[in-house]
Amino acid sequence: xxxxxxxxxxxxxxxxxxxxxxxxxxxxxxxxxxxxxxxxxxxxxxxxxxxxxxxxxxxxxxxxxxxxxxxxxxxxxxxxxxxxxxxxxxxxxxxxxxxxxxxxxxxxxxxxxxxxxxxxxxxxxxxxxxxxxxxxxxxxxxxxxxxxxxxxxxxxxxxxxxxxxxxxxxxxxxxxxxxxxxxxxxxxxxxxxxxxxxxxxxxxxxxxxxxxxxxxxxxxxxxxxxxxxxxxxxxxxxxxxxxxxxxxxxxxxxxxxxxxxxxxxxxxxxxxxxx
Numbered sequence: 001x002x003x004x005x006x007x008x009x010x011x012x013x014x015x016x017x018x019x020x021x022x023x024x025x026x027x028x029x030x031x032x033x034x035x036x037x038x039x040x041x042x043x044x045x046x047x048x049x050x051x052x053x054x055x056x057x058x059x060x061x062x063x064x065x066x067x068x069x070x071x072x073x074x075x076x077x078x079x080x081x082x083x084x085x086x087x088x089x090x091x092x093x094x095x096x097x098x099x100x101x102x103x104x105x106x107x108x109x110x111x112x113x114x115x116x117x118x119x120x121x122x123x124x125x126x127x128x129x130x131x132x133x134x135x136x137x138x139x140x141x142x143x144x145x146x147x148x149x150x151x152x153x154x155x156x157x158x159x160x161x162x163x164x165x166x167x168x169x170x171x172x173x174x175x176x177x178x179x180x181x182x183x184x185x186x187x188x189x190x191x192x193x194x195x196x197x198x199x200x201x202x203x204x205x206x207x208x209x210x211x212x213x214x215x216x217x218x219x220x221x222x223x224x225x226x227x228x229x230x231x232x233x234x235x236x237x238x239x240x241x242x243x244x245x246x247x248x249x250x251x252x253x254x255x256x257x258x259x260x261x262x263x264x265x266x267x268x269x270x271x272x273x274x275x
Contacts, residue, residue, distance in 0.1 A: 017054050017055065017056055017057075018052070018054070018055065018057070018058060018059060019051055019052060019053055019054045019055070020051060020052050020058070020059060020060040021048070021049070021050065021051035021052075021060075022046050022047070022048035022049065022050055022051070022060060022062050023048045023049055023062065024048050024049045025048065025064060025065065025066045026048045026062040026063060026064055026065065027045055027046070027047050027048065027062070027063050027065050027094075027096050027099040028045060028046040028047075028048065028050075028052075028060040028061065028062050028063075028099075029042070029045055029060065029061040029062075029063065029099055029100060029103045030042075030043040030044045030045065030046055030052060030058055030059070030060050031043055031058070031059060031060075031061070032056075032057055032058050032059075033057050033058075033059055034057065035057060042100060042104075043058055045099050045100060046060070047096065048062070061103060061108055063094055063099045063102060063103070063108075064094070064118075065093060065094045065095070065096045065099070066093065067091050067092065067093035067170075067172050068091070068092065068093070069089050069090070069091055070089070070090045070091075070092055070117070070121060070125075070126075070129070071087055071088070071089050071090075072087070072088050072090075072126075072129065072130055072133070073085070073086075073087055074086055074087070074088060074130075074133060074134070074137070076133075076134055076137050076138060077138065078137070078138065078140060078141055078142040078145060079138060079139055079140055079141050080141045080142055082141075082142040082181070082182065083182065084137070084142050084145055084179065084180070084181060085178075085179070085180040085181075086137075086145070086176055086177065086178055086179040086180065087176070087177050087178045088133045088156070088174065088175070088176055089174070089175045089176075089177065090129060090160075090171060090173070090174050091171070091172040091173040091174075092121070092125065092169060092170065092171055092172065093169075093170045093172060094120075094168055094169065094170070095168050095169070095170055098167070098168035099168065101167075101168050102120055102168035102169075105124075105168075106119070106120035106123055106124040106168065107119040107120050107123050107124075108120075120168075120169075124167075124169070125164075125169055128160070128163060129160060132156050132159045132160050132163070133156055135159075136152055136155045136156045136159065137152060140152060142181060143192065145176075145179060146179050146181075149175075149176045149177075149179075152176060153173075153174045153175055153176055154174075156174045157171060157173065157174040160174070
């Protein structure tokens with residue numbers, strides 16, 4: 001009988017023992033649950049991959065601390081009262097050092113919602129996240145939501161980082177995509193884009209025309225300067241010298257006969273004819 005009792009105690013001890021593991025990418029919240037009396041109590045956290053070893057009545061809640069994308073769909077009135085649809089993608093992680101606070105303040109990480117969203121997201125993050133997106137996007141006109149997505153994303157991210165700075169939650173990035181407008185807005189956007197492209201084309205053409213005009217002005221100034229130099233140096237002696245040089249070149253030709261005759265009794269220069 002005594003041996004049987006010892007055996008039962010030993011079996012009971014084995015049943016009360018556990019060896020729970022934490023996989024890679026997770027942090028385990030290790031807690032003790034009494035067999036009969038007392039309250040559950042936090043023991044420690046463990047970073048995976050690891051396990052508790054064989055211990056008495058210790059259990060683990062594993063929290064995935066890797067960053068994941070959380071996508072929410074929106075249909076929001078813009079500042080100019082037009083309904084705009086889009087998706088916002090938030091990349092969110094759990095701070096590994098704050099897993100205890102996450103479990104005790106925001107709930108476990110067991111999936112309990114759409115897209116396997118963890119409880120802490122549904123309970124403590126989703127609504128503030130959606131509110132931040134709505135508040136920021138509402139301050140922009142419908143057309144600007146598409147052209148200023150980067151600016152909008154930065155504003156949302158900064159607001160959420162400030163709001164969750166002292167919590168276990170870390171927002172790594174925010175991005176906006178799949179923007180959908182009513183047909184009338186799509187037509188207006190296309191018209192504005194075409195107008196902007198026309199303005200850019202006209203600006204380029206104006207720059208080219210201004211450059212070509214500058215070239216013409218520069219060439220004209222060069223020709224005017226050259227003509228001014230010629231006029232200033234074109235004296236009667238210089239002209240006579242050039243004329244004589246020309247006749248000297250003609251005199252070397254076998255086909256040309258040069259005849260020089262005086263023009264008056266006063267001794268004026270001769271007239272030179274080339275035949």
